[in-house]
Amino acid sequence: MIQKRNGIALFLIGCLLLVGVGSATTIELSGVSISGAGQSASIPITIDTVSTGLAGYKLNAALSTSGVAKITAVTMPDWASMKNVDGTLPGESVNITAVDLSDTIKSGATNVPVATLTIEGVAAGSTNLVLTVSELTDDSGNAIQFSMSQAGIVVGGSSSTPTPSPTPTITSTTTATITPTPTATITSSPTVTPTQTITATPTLTTVPTITPTPTQTIVQLATPTPVPTVIANFTADVTSGPSPMTVKFTDLSEGYPTKFLWNFGDNSSDSTSVVENPQHIYRIPGIYSVSLNASNSQYSNETSRANYIVAANMRMPQRGDKTSMTIYSVPDGAECYLNNAYQGITPVNVTNLTPRTYQLRLHKEGYYDIVDPVIANNGVLPTFVSGYEMVPHYAEIGKLVADPPQTGAAYIVTYPELVTTYIDDKKVGMTDVMVLNLAVGTHNLTLVKDGYANWTDTLDVRNGLAVIQSYFYDQPYFPPTNKIVEYVNMSP
Numbered sequence: 001m002i003q004k005r006n007g008i009a010l011f012l013i014g015c016l017l018l019v020g021v022g023s024a025t026t027i028e029l030s031g032v033s034i035s036g037a038g039q040s041a042s043i044p045i046t047i048d049t050v051s052t053g054l055a056g057y058k059l060n061a062a063l064s065t066s067g068v069a070k071i072t073a074v075t076m077p078d079w080a081s082m083k084n085v086d087g088t089l090p091g092e093s094v095n096i097t098a099v100d101l102s103d104t105i106k107s108g109a110t111n112v113p114v115a116t117l118t119i120e121g122v123a124a125g126s127t128n129l130v131l132t133v134s135e136l137t138d139d140s141g142n143a144i145q146f147s148m149s150q151a152g153i154v155v156g157g158s159s160s161t162p163t164p165s166p167t168p169t170i171t172s173t174t175t176a177t178i179t180p181t182p183t184a185t186i187t188s189s190p191t192v193t194p195t196q197t198i199t200a201t202p203t204l205t206t207v208p209t210i211t212p213t214p215t216q217t218i219v220q221l222a223t224p225t226p227v228p229t230v231i232a233n234f235t236a237d238v239t240s241g242p243s244p245m246t247v248k249f250t251d252l253s254e255g256y257p258t259k260f261l262w263n264f265g266d267n268s269s270d271s272t273s274v275v276e277n278p279q280h281i282y283r284i285p286g287i288y289s290v291s292l293n294a295s296n297s298q299y300s301n302e303t304s305r306a307n308y309i310v311a312a313n314m315r316m317p318q319r320g321d322k323t324s325m326t327i328y329s330v331p332d333g334a335e336c337y338l339n340n341a342y343q344g345i346t347p348v349n350v351t352n353l354t355p356r357t358y359q360l361r362l363h364k365e366g367y368y369d370i371v372d373p374v375i376a377n378n379g380v381l382p383t384f385v386s387g388y389e390m391v392p393h394y395a396e397i398g399k400l401v402a403d404p405p406q407t408g409a410a411y412i413v414t415y416p417e418l419v420t421t422y423i424d425d426k427k428v429g430m431t432d433v434m435v436l437n438l439a440v441g442t443h444n445l446t447l448v449k450d451g452y453a454n455w456t457d458t459l460d461v462r463n464g465l466a467v468i469q470s471y472f473y474d475q476p477y478f479p480p481t482n483k484i485v486e487y488v489n490m491s492p
Contacts, residue, residue, distance in 0.1 A: 025049060025144050027114065027131065031152035034121040040072065043129060043151055045114040053107045053139030056080075056099035060134070061117060063092045065127035069153050073118040079104040082415075084246075089277070090120065101416065103139070121155035128152055230255035232294040232303040243311035244413070248279040249290070253301070257294035265289045265309070267489035282311035283468055284411060284434070284488065324351040325376050326428065327360065328387035330439050334364035338374075347426065368393050387423070388437045406440035409466040410459050414447065414480070416473060422446040423459065434466075447471060447480070455479040465489060 026048045032041040045061075047054070063069055072090040076083040081101035087094035096115050105112055117129070129151040136144045233252040238245070251260060262273040264280045265288035273280070282288065288311070291304035327336050329346040336343040336350075338358045343350045346362065353376040362370040367390040389407045412421050414431040421433050423443050428435050431447075443459040452473055459467060465487045471480040 025051075025136075025146040027133065027136075027146055027148035029129065029131070029148070029151045031129075031154070032119065033154045033156065034069065034119065035156050037121045037123055037155065040118055040120045042116055042118055043153075044116045045131070047112040047114060047146075049108070049110045050105060050112055050138065050144065051108060052142070052144075053103070054100055054105040054109070054112060054144075055137040055139050055141065056097070056135070057114065057133065057137070058095070058097045058135040059114075060093065060095050060132040061115075062094075062130050062132070063127045063153070064130050064150075065125065066092060067123055068125040068127040068155055069119050069121050071117055072120045075116040075118070077113040077115065079113075088275075089248075107139070119153060124155055126152065126154045227296060227298040228255040230257050230294050230296055230299040230301045232257070232292050232301040234290075234292045234303070236290075236309070239308060240310040240312065243285045244281050244283045245309075245311045246279055246281050247309060249277060249292075251276045251292070251294065253292070253294040255294075255296060255299060255301075257296050259295045261293040263291045265291070266311075269486065269488060282309060283413075283486070284466065285311050287311075322351075323353050323355055323376050324349060325353060325374070326350075326426075327362075327374075328426065329362050329364070329370075330387060330389045331364075334362040334367070334370075334388075334390060337361040337363070362388055362390065364390060366393055367391060387428075387435055387439070389439050406463045407437045408440055408461040408463055410435045410438055410443075410461060411466055411468045412445070412447075413468065413470040414449075414473065415471070418449070419471075420448040422448070445469070449473070451476045453477060453479040457483070462487065 027045065028048055029043055029045045032043055034041050061071065061074075063071070070090040070092055071094055074085045074089070074094060074096060076085070076096075076098060079100055080098035081104075082097075082099040084097040085094060086097070094117075098115070119129070131148060131150075133146070133148075136146055138144050231254040233254065235250050235252055237248045237250070239247070247264075249262065251257075260274055260276050262275075262278055262280075264271045264273070264282075266280075266282055266284070266286065268283065270280065287307050288309040289304060289306045290308045291302060293300065293302040295301070326349045327343070327346055329336075332346050334346045336346055336348045338350060338353075338360060340359075340361070355376055357373050357375050360370070360372050360374045370388050370390060372388070410423070411434045412431050417431050419431045421428050421431055423435060423438070423445055425444065425446070438459070438461045440461050440463045443461060445457045445459050447455040447457070455471065457469070459469065461467060466489075468484075468486045468488065470484040470486075472482040473479075474481040
């Protein structure tokens with residue numbers, strides 16, 4: 001099954017059949033020649049024609065010979081609504097997955113881009129780029145029969161060992177050539193007689209004694225190289241986009257650091273990393289700061305970038321958009337105000353809202369008022385709905401001590417999106433949907449989508465945490481086939 005996302009979850013599209021469809025299809029790629037180590041070239045991968053459309057693919061790209069070249073980057077096609085690159089780059093192998101959720105690639109499409117690989121030379125030699133396609137599926141869920149070939153990669157260059165000049169010659173029965181390097185080497189053409197001793201070490205114990213010419217230098221002791229000062233620096237392949245957003249970070253630090261500590265700033269369970277060039281998934285919309293501490297054997301340096309990553313809502317509001325929002329309180333019966341305008345008694349559904357941020361105020365006799373900013377989106381992806389746990393005003397109801405409120409949040413994600421979501425039999429919106437300030441404990445969750453079987457589950461809400469539950473639908477008329485549960489700290 002094709003993976004829709006790595007890290008949070010997998011998603012599946014259609015069952016592959018054993019028979020081919022339509023006319024023959026060719027996956028096209030061509031070889032490249034790279035001038036030398038450190039130089040790069042691109043290999044575009046395309047499909048010549050797809051007679052019955054393209055739903056997606058899953059493939060592995062690998063170099064057949066190790067140490068000649070490496071894959072440094074993968075550029076995915078614009079038509080891929082969901083895309084995933086799985087593997088450590090730079091490297092010699094990478095898994096690539098793409099899915100066309102928007103039905104961009106129609107039947108009869110030609111010259112369909114699959115991906116573009118950036119290849120960097122490592123050492124002189126040759127290798128092949130080998131593609132292993134595990135899935136290539138048309139719009140009906142059938143396997144596409146295809147043919148393809150390997151792409152040859154040639155990395156140029158020559159030996160880094162210099163030819164010594166001049167070459168002194170020993171006049172004797174043995175002709176010896178000395179290469180003036182830190183370790184003296186004597187190469188003999190004829191067979192050396194037993195009476196001669198030639199030792200290839202910095203101290204020559206052979207006869208006759210060789211005196212280097214003025215142009216030759218024999219270095220006997222190496223001067224230690226001082227450890228350079230570290231200056232931490234980094235970049236990211238993308239700094240803004242819809243959540244969940246995968247960001248690949250690249251270390252650009254000076255001073256040859258050997259240890260790294262990243263902080264991605266979102267308080268998630270994987271918000272730190274010690275990998276030199278990591279990738280991180282920002283699952284919840286927000287603005288995040290990123291820092292990197294890099295160090296070598298003597299020096300350490302840290303750099304931070306405030307508000308560096310912007311993980312936005314999956315669909316930004318358009319001019320003229322209107323939306324609605326449902327406000328809940330625990331208990332019910334609180335007066336609800338948006339920007340000091342009365343909206344009704346909770347639970348209350350507020351309609352005809354312009355997408356923006358509002359100030360919410362909830363008031364109920366015997367409880368403290370709740371004042372909080374809320375975001376009214378355009379009704380989808382995600383809808384922010386609030387189920388607020390109100391704190392009793394103990395002076396008004398005769399109690400002296402108040403237990404601190406126990407609340408958390410839930411973020412429900414589905415593939416595909418726009419699944420109607422109910423918590424405790426109350427509709428809270430369409431996925432992807434975030435529900436704030438839920439009372440701690442177990443809540444009932446129901447997912448409803450036309451053409452699929454309804455699904456009932458539970459939410460385990462924990463104090464101060466947001467639970468992310470992701471569901472993946474495979475085939476119509478069936479409930480989700482896979483579920484992922486994660487917990488992240490809520491930003492203070």
